[in-house]
Amino acid sequence: MALRKKLPIPRLRTKSRLGKYRIEGVLAEGHYATLYRALDTIEARRVALKIPHPHLADEEFIESFLKEARLAASVDHPCLLSLKDASYINDLLVMAYPLGQESLADRLTRRIASASLSTFIENCLEGLAALHARRIIHCDIKPENFIVFPGPTLRLADFGIARQARRTLNASGSGTLGYMAPEQAMGRASTRSDVFAIGLLLHRMITGHVPEYPFKWPAKGYDRLRRKARPEFIALLKRALDVEPRKRFRDAGAFLAAYRQTRKTALILR
Template identity: 30%
Template structure:
């Protein structure tokens, strides 16, 4: 089935590892703008893989909650089929700015901590919703955190890792390592804590307005992490990886304020809890939302009531 005529393409807005994205007008819904994301999925003798069908079903299920910090998925179409691949078009709400673009526009001296607090709370609320529904994002970075003109943060490109794996195999696009957790870089087993590491990197970037760790290979990325945080204790090193603890030159931990000088005490504490090497000791989304950083009154440093975690509403 082709994409219906209700979507009129306006412009191509991106080509990457995850396919081609078009801005389009939805003529049947008041002319609202949507983003059409086209991806290719490997097709076997039995048709589209069950893993892909499950992923799309999960996305549709999550959409029914209409969470304020999750990008809306309006529809999914199968647009072409061959013996080897199926082409899917996912219709998302259109938001023309991501966090990377937003931070580039911030004038010196940068975002006030109160704004970072608000953005981080929205970020964690969206991620907490995903984790509560057993979805690991796996590729959090500023480019897939969307920011509306009203300052609302929305997570995009979640739950699509298996759908995208075939598409990525067909392209030469380099996926950034800068927000990857150590356990992913070391090719160890991983779960929801990988996303919290990425949150930590992005949290620091909101203050710095540039990436915290910008490595050019897995090893270089790990070394940049260890230059700041020190080489972890041998007891914290994962047992199921090829690289040994001895592969890295020992070095001391540096004060986090040397690279994020604008961060306050409670922000520093949260950042270090997010950038904890051992994923079993890394803070969770639920615990992060209860952290003192979100209950501080910036005018006098006193504590205010912690906002309750928003409940997703069913349609």
């Protein structure tokens, strides 16, 4: 692999212009890209701009972002964050996405009413099910990758390490520790691994606790889970969090179908 160019990370200033976009501030900065809040001055809409760090921009690095852009542009579902536009501007790869209100990680710092929580659970499963229906494994399910939009509704984002699946994906163990199935950490991810990760996320949304390795049931927060959810839904969650992949739902579509049968009574309204 070619050596990466040691170029400075661009610090786009507030009110500066980048093509048709006017930068309004930084939303987040990661190891590989910076996310900006910007105004599309032609469409008069605010967007989130994802710009890979140019000092890492060798051919392999940029190709990974181009694959992400193509995948995000190809999805069309209300619970998936699709790409609005991607282009090179001033030698920078710029990926424009709809701008949400906040991430689910931020939203979880405040109390969520039971009615909204029920909607969020269904949105999470709908978005992931839409990917699985196209034989795509997300591989990085976590609160930061769900974006809150007015409604409120959630959209699943960040397909940076999503992979096309056949039966099972022989991946490299990519993902986020704390929201990763045991077999995914060993490089054997599948749609069932995403089911496990979404189970961890739903448990966190309801109880405030993320089950930890070795993932024995019941996990920390079980008393709160019993106060907030009915036995039928708890049984679904337990199945999603089984450490043996073959005992879980085969994919998010199966999990969603089972959830919809209990949706109206899944949570105990207070």
